Amino acid sequence: MLAFAVHADAQGAPPVPLGPDEVRVDLSRAAEVLEDPEGRLTFEEVRRSTAFRPGPASRGRSASAFWLRYELDNRSGRTSWWLDTGSRTLHEIDFFAVGPDGRMTHQSASANLPFGARPLPTLSFVFPVTLPANARSTLYLRFRSTSWMAASTAPVLWEPAAHQQEVAKERTQWLLYVGMALALALFNLLLYAALRETDYLVYVLSLFGTVWTISSAYGGFGAAYEMLWPDSPVFEQVAWIAPFLFVAVFSTLFYVRVTRMRAQFPHASRVVFAGACAFAVVVLVRVAIAGLQLPVPPKAQILLGVAGNLGFLLWVLSSVGVMAFLVAARNRQAQFLAVAVAPVALMATYQTVMRALGELPPVSWLLWTSMFEFVTMALLLADRFRQEREQRQTAQDALVAGLQRSERELEAKVQERTAQLEREQVRTRELLHNILPAQLAQELAETGAARPARHDSVSILFTDFSGFTQSVSMMPADRLVTELNEIFAAFDDIAEANGIEKIKTIGDAYMAAGGLPTPCERHAQRCVRAGLAMIEWMEKRNAHAPFKWQLRVGVHSGQVVAGVVGKRKYAYDVWGDSVNIASRMESAGEPGRVNISAYTYDLVRGEFECEYRGRVPVKGKGEVDMYFVVGPAAQAPS
Known part of the structure; x- marks a missing residue:
């Protein structure tokens, strides 16, 4: 100074x-x-x-x-x-x-x-x-x-502070612009990595060229010169001009690719590339002059400036003209591009004309019209991806429809056989569930075998009718079967309601067990409650039925082995001394009473009132302590 x-x-x-x-x-x-x-x-x-x-x-x-x-x-x-x-x-x-x-x-x-x-x-x-x-x-x-x-x-x-605030505001606007552009670029790079579709990469390069051009050539947003190469003014001057090459090359390439212009309209693509090449040549000359610091005579200065503007306008006008042609031809991608490019093309043309006339127009509108272009072109790619997916889906649907037509008869037969097989499987499962406990039926269906199991603590319930042999001799066969079916069906419901498992019927005897195949702690209480319910049901039935049946019930608790036996007719059964003792409890009992062993009594006392019978002789077991169940205790839990 x-x-x-x-x-x-x-x-x-x-x-x-x-x-x-x-x-x-x-x-x-x-x-x-x-x-x-x-x-x-x-x-x-x-x-x-x-x-x-x-x-x-x-x-x-x-x-x-x-x-x-x-x-x-x-x-x-x-x-x-x-x-x-x-x-x-x-x-x-x-x-x-x-x-x-x-x-x-x-x-x-x-x-x-x-x-x-x-x-x-x-x-x-x-x-x-x-x-x-x-x-x-x-x-x-x-x-x-x-x-x-x-x-x-x-x-x-x-005023200095006001100038600094204005610069900060412009830089904030530019940072927002670059941040949005960076987000779009990263998103489309991820799509390129995932889909290997070149158009996404070309889009990113076009976006990069536009952002660099606007940031550098139009207004100097950013601080690359200040922060990265402050001692390289020649490089800074080259950086003003070089990004126009990216715009000319990659933007044009993107337009041509997404509209499928070269395949559908080869002459139109040549026009666009000719405009881009004319503009690129002028840019290359400017880059060479700036990089080599060549002297430019006054008249050549004006000619270079005019040539640059004309090259840019030629590229824009050729692109706009071809785009209008494609829009008229109802090219959907061209319609998207027309909406995307029109605002930024008009703004860039306005900027070029005003600079040629010596004016310095603001660049903020160019920022946001170019951002509108980026977003719309990203939507274009998304729309084209959706269209291609729909086309692939349509072709796939047509192929599937053809195969279905050619194989319809065979498929109908397969479906008929499958339905028959499914019906048979359903009937088989239903029969199996009626014969076996659900858990063992499932295991048998899945593996073809059911493993036997030892149960350390279960209760066995036996019922029998007093005087059954005499009644059989006096009763028609069909009536006898009807009577037993009605009674045992009711016993099945009572057993299910009290959580015990029906084992089998042998003549007039009905056998059930509590605590298997799934162990439980209150198996004795369940069997006793089921026995009392069976006697109560028989008494109600005898009140109005012509044939009076006298039911004895016996319960014993202990250890058994349970499993499935049979090859063609499966049967779930239990074995062990506890089964024999339970049978003896029934035969040593009295009609209309539930007779239990001392072991069962130890498990249920406090919940049921019982009457001690003393030691009763049992075949093969000597004398065994027995109890008659009177009914639930006054304070017994339900």
């Missing part, structure tokens, strides 16, 4: 007032402009010049140097200000500030210098300036484009 005395400035346009509440003053339309075609005028010559005229701050495609003059009247009481030029691509830019005392300060910046050489560490060229309070100052801004870039500025005078 230089400071030295100069003469008073020439009087020009009315001064721009800076009020007490001003934090941002747009100077784009308040400038007086002087064009220097040769770029050789000195500051003193410019200061004395009377050729300044009102005009816009941006001058469009031109190789001339331009001087902007501003008269400012600072009534804000604030002396510290920042002048944001709105440009970061110009190779020549100088700022002069002349105070009321005639002293001048000079600052300069250039896109050819490292980031650290900038007056302030900002992405666009920003100059700090001190404006004395309650006084007039004159500002001069000289800029010149020495490449194909437009000679464009958008000067704004900022």
Whole structure:
């Protein structure tokens, strides 16, 4: 920065007032402009010049140097200000500030210098300036484009804190944009890894090129230059231009692939690729010039700029024209693309035209129109995946239908045989469950065998009818069978209700057991309760039946072995001395009474009132303690 005395400035346009509440003053339309075609005028010559005229701050495609003059009247009481030029691509830019005392300060910046050489560490060229309070100052801004870039500025005078807030807001908006783009890219990369569908990868590359282009070429969002390569201004200039190649190549490739353009409309695909190639050639020339720092004559600067704009417009127009053709042909993917691309194409065209005219339009709309494009193209891929899946499903359904038609007769026979087999299996299971306990029937059905088991503590119940032999001799056979079937059916219900397992019937004898095949603690109580219920049922039946049956019930508890025997006719049976003793309890009992052994009595006393009979002689066992069950005890649990 230089400071030295100069003469008073020439009087020009009315001064721009800076009020007490001003934090941002747009100077784009308040400038007086002087064009220097040769770029050789000195500051003193410019200061004395009377050729300044009102005009816009941006001058469009031109190789001339331009001087902007501003008269400012600072009534804000604030002396510290920042002048944001709105440009970061110009190779020549100088700022002069002349105070009321005639002293001048000079600052300069250039896109050819490292980031650290900038007056302030900002992405666009920003100059700090001190404006004395309650006084007039004159500002001069000289800029010149020495490449194909437009000679464009958008000067704004900022209060420093307000400028920093605006930059933070723009960066937040950019970070949100990049974050959303990154989420879409990761999601589609996962889809590519899972499905191995190239279109998802091309989509990600197209997205990457667009984000890089908007972030770098349109407005300088982000801080790659500042953070990654601050000492490489040449690389930064290449990075402004190179991403357009990604956009031209991968966006075009994506459009052609998803619409199946090359297969269905080969001529249309050639038109789109021709437009993309024309644009790519111009971009490659620009990359080479920037990377090699080749000198560009003034006329060539303008031609390169115009060629770049025309190449871009040719690519956009060719893509839009072909897209319109495909939409008219009712190509569903083209319809999606038309919705996706139209907003961003219009916005990019508007941006290009405005820059060619020397304006610096805001880029926030371009951010969100491109995000709309990304989301819509992702929906396009999802819709196409759904369509392809439906087509595959339709083809598969047609194939299945054909096979079904050709095999319908065979299938009908198989179904008929299967139904017959299932009916037989159901009948077999029902018969098996009627013969065997459910647990053993299931085991026998699954394995073909039922393992025998030793049960250490069960109760065996026997019933018999007194005088049965005499009754048989006096009763018709069919009536006898009917009587026994009715009685034993009732006994089956009583056994099931009390949780004991029917074992078998032998003539007029009925045998059941408690505590098997599934062990339980109250097997004796269950058998005694079942015996009392059977006697009670017989008494009720005898009250109205012509034939009176006298039932004896015996119960004994102990150890048995249980299992399934038989090859063609299965039978579940129990063996052991406890079975013989239980039979003796029944035969030694009296009609209408439940006779139990001392062992069973030990298990049920306290729950049933019992009458001790003493030691009763039993065949093969000597004398055995026996008890008659009178009924449930007064305080016995249910």
